[in-house]
Amino acid sequence: MLAMSSNPDSPRVLICDDDAEIREGLVQVFERAGFTAYAAPDVAAMERTLAAKGADLIVMDLMMPGEDGLSATKRLSGKGAPPIIMLSALGDDADRIVGLEIGADDYLAKPCNPRELVARARAVLRRGKDADQPAKSDSVRFAGFRLDVARRELHDPDGVVMPLSAGEFRLLRAFVERPQRVLSREQLLDYAFDNDSEVFDRAVDVQVSRLRKKLERPGIEVIRTVRGEGYLFAVKPTS
Template identity: 60%
Template sequence: MSNDDAARILVVDDDPGIREVLTDYLSQHGYDAVGAASAAEMDRAMAARTPDLIVLDLMMPGEDGLSVIRRLSGTGGPPVVMLSAMGEETDRIIGLELGADDYLAKPCNPRELLARVRAVLRRPREGAAKSGPALTFAGWRLDLLRRELSRPDGRNVGLSAGEFALLKAFAESARRVLTREQLLDRARSADSEVFDRAVDVQISRLRKKLDDGSGLEMIQTRRGEGYIFDVRVDKVGA
């Protein structure tokens, strides 16, 4: 694989030792990995070339990682694997709520990070290969190739990679109750550590993004059972 073909991974961490270890390891495994010491350096690197994935430390001088995640999620930026000091559960939950796709506690094993990176990058490619171009429901359209969600009025709604995978899992199992475990099986890779709360916060984000003012509650909770996507879904363009 040439450098131009390799997925670009941007490692954002103010610790030069961690940046070097992670970028070297990812580079050894076929990725075009580069480092940035701050959010400002990240912005400059992204202006030069948009990365396919960002590995982001939450605790940085200047603009911190949570602010970066909020900003990237709001603009439909690349998927984010966040790094946080062990035990900082509040930051982890907030990061997931803001749009991060996965989480690793620091210090992290580079091999485990590699597995997370591969899992996150695999999701859209697998989704596009297994299904038709789009799924439609209640006037909404989920484009499986572009990973875009369009409202009934035609406006696009930004989705993180995790939100896209979860919504696709719901839409492909419409009107069937899914447990948390079944959602994790459909929306996330088996080699990615998952927390039950992560499903809850991503569902909460999806509910907000699917609220078009019509009062239709597409994602419903079934107490003691799981969740159901209670709307008719059609495949188009297959």
């Protein structure tokens, strides 16, 4: 059964978890924090609710019957879906990296502190608002690509739109706004991930690797690794 609060002006969070006790508890946590909260027991119900009511953020359990959270996150990422925070009883670094690699915006291990989850939710929503603000130019060109900042779309040299997760978009924007200078992992954490303590160096490397693959062109190195220092956006963008 779906649950929700009644405040139409508050941020909307959609919780997808097959454990009824956890769902109901998180709905109460978010409602007390001023959110409008919905809940769904599985991915299919989540998508019906998303289509009917919309959401500003999804909190997704990793392990569920039917389609699991990893599969759903990978499928939804980069297709205009809201940002996703993944929850999982699997909490080691490898699992965090997988979650971030397939497009989750944040990852918390169960059991998590409810106040921390709400704080993470606010941080993810804040990053989304910051990313929606216009850059120096609403359209940036580099190496044949065009980044439409306002629409959050990357067009390849043939004009085809390439899907970007929210994390990839923030990372690419951080690079194009600071071209031809070495950015350390700590700086990228600050620019693209709000210096989230749970997004660590290895996760930055994974996000850079994913983005680099999308920007590969023969004879052109767009993102260069500077050993021991960080990464450099090696081409000069133009508006």
